Structures are given as structure tokens and as C-alpha cells.
Amino acid sequence: MTVTITVEVNGESYTNDVEPRLLLTHYIREVLNLTGTHVGCDTSNCGACTIILDGKAVKSCTVLAVRANGGKVTTIEGLAKKNGELHPLQDAFWEKHGLQCGFCTPGMIMSAYDLLSNNPNPSEQDIREGMSGNLCRCTGYHNIVKAIEYAAQKM
Amino acid sequence: MIPRAFEYHAPTSVAEAASLLDQHGDSAKLLAGGHSLLPLMKLRLAQPEVVIDLAKISDLSYIRQSNGGLSIGAMTTYADIESSADVQSLAPALAETAGMVADRQVRNMGTIGGSLAHSDPAGDLPAIILALGAQMVTSSSGAHRTIAADDFFVDLFTTALQPNEILNEIQIPALPSGTGTAYAKFGNKASHYAIVGIAAVLTASGGKCQSVRIGITGAGAKATRATSVENALTGASLDGATIKAAAQLASDGIDFNEDVHASAEYRAHLTRLYTERVLLEAASRAG
Incomplete structure (x- = not known):
């Protein structure tokens, strides 16, 4: 059994069985x-x-593709402009070294994109709580928080 | 991890969903937000032959004021409950509890109805639902019924819902003036599931407790009321020593879970400690 779905991903419409x-x-x-989009734990942690x-x-990893039928999806590929100019969040992770591996x-x-959409001027505590659904096993949280603070100023 | 293949239905009305349940019986599972069911299906601990997705039923997601209380559609997400001004004003601890579930991505998908129907012993919502004295409204083909929170949680992952029943709505009664609500938990650091979570709804007058309801989650196989604490506190003065003494009864009659996260003895300790904390908080909010 297959189901035909149509999903708009990063502004383009896709139809697939x-x-x-x-x-x-x-x-x-x-x-x-x-x-x-990466698969890490595969257990919604x-x-x-x-x-x-x-x-x-x-x-x-915890949503069926059929659930997105008729919906709109944005992935990391959809953030930068077509000319390659990075989104302020991508630029901030670069500038503040918000990553190791x-x-x-x-x-x-x-997640930070969603956080800043709802709260454009978050405190450090807001950021730490808002990002609690994302794990970094290089222990890089400090610079991730700095990057999101930096992006919030630029956006 | 990939779930076993299943037949998929996305009905657009509750009546259509009820008819599909009649047709497929025990081989079918209802899919709400999916954040309990899909992990179980990926691990193949659940292998339904038919999945009935409730997401396309538009009239299951709402928050309405009703007779001074609230009516909340079963498919309303934690995020919507957490941010609702109506919930924040009419049942503050319900909004706070919803905001303490897992993380923001999970709260964007997980639903109140899915959580209650799943009845996870470590779920947050059952405690506050018991403390608020909520009513669960269900539908099956041609019939509706209302189940009191006290009768709803039956056992581990087991509720009073029949296999052909759909949970439609959660009704929160109006709270009398002078009522304070509170929820606090000792959560698992990784998953944020409640190792022990306690909710209290307390009505005070002249420094005395008029009435109180306390819900406990995480401690045993199912969420339960702390009736001995409630009885000890009703009519009593709301000073710290009286609350502390009453809270010592919170672990009475519970067959405590024991797992890698906490021993039964530690859960009993947390149950007494968090009962004291939420009672102090609810009493201070009751004013």
C-alpha cells in the first residue's frame, strides 16, 4: 500500500508515492x-x-511522511538565499564557532530558527531551555548559546 | 528504525474515525501527535495492522472557555496549551505542566488527548488532570460518554477507554475563587519524563484549606490521588508545619516503581518532598 503525498519543501512542491x-x-x-537533515538517536531525544x-x-524521525501531506517543510537547505548568502543563524554559528564536529x-x-521566530530577544536562560531538545555530544553548548544570542542581534 | 508496514487511514470526522475503529477493532491504533506511539512502533513494541490518523479531523484541536472552566480538544498540542491565555488564567498549573513536557519540538507535536489515552506512568499530564478533577468526553459510533479523571487511569498504560472509543475533549471545571494550582516534578535529565511529579489544586479561605486535590505521577503504575494528604489537610491551617506533616502521608498506599533512574525508596522520598513543595506553592497562590 502506498499513499500519494504532496509536500512543499523549501518552497518547491514535491509529489511522491x-x-x-x-x-x-x-x-x-x-x-x-x-x-x-541528520538522523542521530532515532528516538526523538x-x-x-x-x-x-x-x-x-x-x-x-518521529513524524510519518504522510502526516506532512499538504504541508510546508523547511530544512537547513532552505535557510540560505539562492545566491549562497548564509542565513544570519548560519553566519552566527560560523562567527561564534557554535559547532565542533x-x-x-x-x-x-x-530549533534556534523556531525559537527566534517566537521569541526574537531571548535571554540566555530562554535559549538554554528552548534548545533543550537538541543534544551536542562535543559538549559545545556554550558557543551554541553565544551564536544564537549573536544571531538574535543581527536578525 | 522502521515500523512494521500498516494500513493507513486519515479520516476527516470523528464519526468516520469511530466507524474505522468498529471495522478494524483491536488491530487498529489511533495516531494523535505520535510521540508515544511512533517510538513504540519503531521499536516494534507496538505493531498495529491499521493506523487511524486523527490529524485531519479539524474539530479536535481547540481551547474554549466553558461555564467558567475550559473545554480542550483532544488533539490540542502541549505548545498550544502552554501558550493559551485562557489556560494560563483559568488553570495556570495546566499551562505550566504542558510547558514542562519534554522539549519544544515534542511539545509542538504531542497532544493532551494522546498523552492521557496512552497513560504513561511517567507522563506529566495525568497528575494535573487528576488534581483539577477533569472530565474526559469520548465518542464511539452513535454514543458519547463522560469519564471522570478519578475513573480514567486504570493501570499501567491502561485507561477506561474501550477499544471502540475515541477521546474527544477534556473538560476542566471552573475553579472557586481563592484557588491556587501548582505542578512540580523531579524529571529525568535526558527525557524530562517525570520520575515523580506532583500536582495540587487547593482552595483556601482565612488561612485554612477549604479543599484540596493532589495528583501523583511517575511514582507507581498509574497516576493516582493522594487522598490521605487531602483528608489530613482539609479544614486545617495552611502553615508550613501542618503542610509538611500532611505531605508525609503522600507515599501511603503506593506500590512504587523501581528502575535504573530511582529506587522505590527514593521515589517515596521524592513523592513526600514534592508534595510539600507543590502544596506550599498552591497555598501561596491561593492567597
């Missing part, structure tokens, strides 16, 4: 070949798979 059990993260990575679905940050970074940036 998918198995109902296909997870949104695998749809994004393996059907659309947008591999910036680490947040590496965070994307924006209909305006809200969600863990795409980089594996958690796409999820960190998508």
Missing part, C-alpha cells in the same frame, strides 16, 4: 535527497533531525 510507514526524515533524506513543519520545529548543527539551527 510513499509507504505509510516512511518517516518524514527518511522522506527528506532518501526520497528528496536533502541530506542536511537528540534533535539532529529537527525541521520546520507548518511553522513549528518538529523531530522528523557539526553533526548536530542542522538540528540546532532549525
